[in-house]
Amino acid sequence: MRILNHLLHPLSRFLVRRSCAWQRRSPLGDPALWGLAVSSAGHLSVSGIDTLDLVERYGSPLLVVHRSQLVEDCREVVRALAPAPQGSQVLYSYKTNSTPGILEVIHEEGVGAEVISPYELWLAEKLQVPGERIVYNGVGKTEESIRRAISLNVLAINIDHVEELDLIHRVARSLGRKARVGVRLGLASSSQLGLDVPGGEALEVCRRLASLGEHLELTCLHFNVVSNAKSPEAHTRSALEALEFLATVKSRLGVTVPLLDIGGGFGVPTTKNMTGREYALYRLLRVLPRPPSPDEMAPMDRFLGAILDAVGEFCASRDLRQPAILIEPGRRITSRAELLLTRVHSVKRRTGGPDFVLTDAGRLTLTFPAEFQYHEMFLAGRPTAERTRLYHVMGRLCTSADWLVRNRLLPEVRAGDVLAVMDAGAYFSSCSTNFAFPRPAVVMVEDGRERVIRREEPFEHLVGPDGG
Ligand SMILES: *Cc1c(COP(=O)(O)O)cnc(C)c1O
Helix, strand or coil, rough: CCHHHHHHHHHHHHHHHHHHHHHHCCCCCHHHHHEECCCCCCCCEEEEHHHHHHHHHHCCCCCEHHHHHHHHHHHHHHHHHHHCCCEEEEEEEHHHCCHHHHHHHHHHHEEEEECCCCHHHHHHCCCCCCCHEEEEECCCCCCHHHHHHHHCCCCEEEEEECCCHHHHHHHHHHHHEEEEEEEECCCCCCCCEECCCCCHHHHHHHHHHHCCCEEEEEEEEECCCCCCCCCHHHHHHHHHHHHHHHHHHHHHCCCCCCCCCCCCEECCCEEEECCHHHHHHHHHHHCCCCCCCHHHHHHHHHHHHHHHHHHHHHHHHCCCCCCCEEEECCCCHHHHHHHEEEEEEEEEECCCCCEEEECCCCCCCCCCHCCCCECCEEECCCCCCCEEEEEECCCCCCCCEEEEEEEEEEECCCCCCCCEEEECCCCCCCCCCCCCCCEEEEEEECEEEEEEEEECCHHHHHHHCCCC
């Protein structure tokens, strides 16, 4: 062990120094990338509202939704899908951010709902999303939720495992209805999701579906294979494999499947997922990887355009009618439009290593994606100050595992400062926990006005279900 430490120490010093140089030159230093500005007082501001004032008024931690950025990001995706065949739709992935006040804005833009749990299906119904604009995915569908989905006549209940087929059939028959059903294709052997294509399981399920035609209709082939993709190759490759399967279903079973659902996973220019190697170095040696460069990612119309072109060419070459395309973006629509504000309680000096910044937001309660993604952050009171010092930014749980980011270059941080964490709109609030502290409030800001869309979770809420 001592020998290992002896070897790793200089290596880790070298790698951290290199990471510092990357952070110093990072192209993410401009708040305008998130539609944010610097106020006349020199503070970070959202839609004309000073972020420090928001923390004064609503406390910390605080999630802030930038409504006009949300609408802009939503429209970019909708526009990009416009050239797709009739019947194509954008469905927002509820698990990415299920704050109702945010979902309402997204639905107002004509975007539907992609749900993966009974709760999310219930929420979509409560928000009055029509069945025509809902796809029900996921592993944990209950009988009761399948009954709701069939009653709502959702666009597709996508089967993940063979046992679901009989369950959906039984429920549809008991309701005297015909359920619209899809098949999730397991294209990657590394994933537990979907039905195996090469082994023939997926085709067998389609065959049984076709034989149960009185109560089941095969409407959709679905896959979801990547996360935060910066280029369209993975989507395109999987779409062509799915089309190959669609052609087989047509030739073997005589069934034309009208919808191809290519899932989510469209990246955002301002974050990136760490590669396996970067993650290993971050966990082992606390080396923060190279920041993403926003221009590495094509705009959404070119990204989707490449996939749609490949689909069109494949169908033309096989004389297939082009299916309508469903997409299920999550991160791409909400990531940039929300930020997290967190107050610094203390800066602890440590001899022999970076200082610790104690905040009230760490990965074990609120910033789960920071575990494996690069997220930009600013000092809300001095967003353009030069970054000169390395810090470990920590949460408020009593464990060294509750970090927000390690070896992060920032301007000098002082107790009372507020940190603004970017791209908090994807998997922050939906993955947040009430581990020792209640979940924070969410405010939405537009045109110089703010509105609380979620109150801070009251203590009573945490114990509400207890005692039967
Ligand atoms: C999570 C998920 C999505 C959305 O993923 P993003 O990476 O946020 O775009 C879409 N479809 C399914 C089935 C999912 O599980």
